[in-house]
Amino acid sequence: MHYDIIIIGSGAGGSAAAYKLALAGKQVLLVEKGKPLPADGSTQDCRKVIRLGLFKSRETWLDAHNRTFMPEEYFNPGGKTKWYGAALLRFHPAEFEADSAFGYLPWPIGYAELEPFYQEAETLLGVHVFAVEADLKALNHRLLQQHSGWQSLPLPLALHPSIAQDEQEARHFDGFASTKNLKADAEVSLLQKAAALPNLTVITGQPVANLLGDADQPARLAGVMLGDGRFFSAQTIVLAAGAMHSPRLLLDYLNRSGLASTLMSAQTAGRYFKRHILTAMLAFSPGRKTDRLRKTVFWLHPEFAHSSVQPLGFSADALSALFPAWMPHRLASWLSQFAYGFFLQTEDGSHPGNKISVSTYPHHNTLPKLDYDPQRILVNTHEHSRMVAGFRKALQRAGCICLTKAIPLAGTAHACGTLVTGNDPKQSVVDSHGKVHGMENLYVADGSILPRSSRVNPALTIYAWGLRLGSHLLNTGEAAI
Numbered sequence: 001m002h003y004d005i006i007i008i009g010s011g012a013g014g015s016a017a018a019y020k021l022a023l024a025g026k027q028v029l030l031v032e033k034g035k036p037l038p039a040d041g042s043t044q045d046c047r048k049v050i051r052l053g054l055f056k057s058r059e060t061w062l063d064a065h066n067r068t069f070m071p072e073e074y075f076n077p078g079g080k081t082k083w084y085g086a087a088l089l090r091f092h093p094a095e096f097e098a099d100s101a102f103g104y105l106p107w108p109i110g111y112a113e114l115e116p117f118y119q120e121a122e123t124l125l126g127v128h129v130f131a132v133e134a135d136l137k138a139l140n141h142r143l144l145q146q147h148s149g150w151q152s153l154p155l156p157l158a159l160h161p162s163i164a165q166d167e168q169e170a171r172h173f174d175g176f177a178s179t180k181n182l183k184a185d186a187e188v189s190l191l192q193k194a195a196a197l198p199n200l201t202v203i204t205g206q207p208v209a210n211l212l213g214d215a216d217q218p219a220r221l222a223g224v225m226l227g228d229g230r231f232f233s234a235q236t237i238v239l240a241a242g243a244m245h246s247p248r249l250l251l252d253y254l255n256r257s258g259l260a261s262t263l264m265s266a267q268t269a270g271r272y273f274k275r276h277i278l279t280a281m282l283a284f285s286p287g288r289k290t291d292r293l294r295k296t297v298f299w300l301h302p303e304f305a306h307s308s309v310q311p312l313g314f315s316a317d318a319l320s321a322l323f324p325a326w327m328p329h330r331l332a333s334w335l336s337q338f339a340y341g342f343f344l345q346t347e348d349g350s351h352p353g354n355k356i357s358v359s360t361y362p363h364h365n366t367l368p369k370l371d372y373d374p375q376r377i378l379v380n381t382h383e384h385s386r387m388v389a390g391f392r393k394a395l396q397r398a399g400c401i402c403l404t405k406a407i408p409l410a411g412t413a414h415a416c417g418t419l420v421t422g423n424d425p426k427q428s429v430v431d432s433h434g435k436v437h438g439m440e441n442l443y444v445a446d447g448s449i450l451p452r453s454s455r456v457n458p459a460l461t462i463y464a465w466g467l468r469l470g471s472h473l474l475n476t477g478e479a480a481i
Helices: 012-023 046-051 111-124 134-144 167-171 186-194 246-257 316-322 329-338 378-397 459-476
Strands: 002-008 028-032 151-154 200-204 208-213 221-226 231-239 277-284 297-300 307-311 339-346 355-358 368-371 401-406 442-444
Touching: 002 012, 002 221, 012 028, 012 186, 012 459, 028 231, 046 316, 111 186, 111 459, 134 151, 134 297, 134 339, 134 378, 208 246, 231 246, 246 355, 277 316, 277 329, 277 378, 307 378, 316 329, 316 339, 329 339, 339 378, 378 401
Parallel strands: 002 028, 002 231, 028 200, 231 442
Antiparallel strands: 151 297, 208 221, 221 231, 277 339, 277 401, 297 307, 307 339, 355 368
């Protein structure tokens, strides 16, 4: 069957593009590798979600030293947005510019060009701020009265205004999938709004095995082959499988078609992987914590201009999973009642050595490989270390005892940058509208395109990019048969 557009992946960018195109009447096929999540409450069960990791993809990868690991990826409609903490912040205008001292690449567009789509995404997802609850309000007051440079700001959240009245949902939204649709995500806020349209077809539970090119013009794609052998053709193909997976589909096609040796952009595909430099912190203080949402403010500091701190929206049962493995579960559960969790992140730079590829290591020649070392750009890791120490010191002055844990390589929630956008085909993979340099009808809608990861979560920017891409395809007529 022939479509106007085939979109591969249903995360933030893919669903945003599908929503925009389907509402305009285009014949859209969206292919999602994963199956729909159960609605039986299991996606808010700490044991099943955190301790057992039942809903993760369980896909085996190799690291730079050819050791196996499993990234924290999710294959389901809505992608990782089903599991995110719903913090949707805009990138700062300065984060669209280059900063070579930190390895930060420039965007080919400015903030002003993405701003209307930021606004559209915020409206579609119902982004707003919540009142700060009692425990966090008291802690924040103790932090700010130190006058140590830390500044708190309201944290925009894509949560339903009534979620705080539902204890189960309020305590299990960050890192969990809502069963009552009280957290706005790509599936709930975009796909479901277009689901009744006859021109949108969604296939779940099927991976795209191959991109298929035109026999006479390899720079033009004809369609896709699914894992079950079905073939679908389209005028335009959009990659939106995520920064861990879209480059693998593209690299596979470039190698099979021979374009890997002729397209200038092929040498950059898979490179510039970013995921933030990340640390989790637990802060203990007297008194059992009663806040439900917890995640209502975030902190910035002028000395750490590329970093931010957010509370984790974790209640005691979820926080207990962050304790050291040697600690008895009963003790961890008791201590977690007195704890607040924090998520500290610093923007990592773009280094060509940080890349996704297919392993050539003996006995592992079919496994994907992630070679990532933030130490390749030391100035960023140094800022992160100083920021962690600074926030820990502020918490200690506020009467807290702190534990910290660096987030390992498997923490790929913010993975981005592997099909980076730019004007120069020698230094980027897609142009300012998301079209792959040198390809006629292949676009990228997901976080792969991000030249910078910024100091905040990338989800809102990916939504905005997907909406902008959909608008571009409509305005240029490239989504027409």
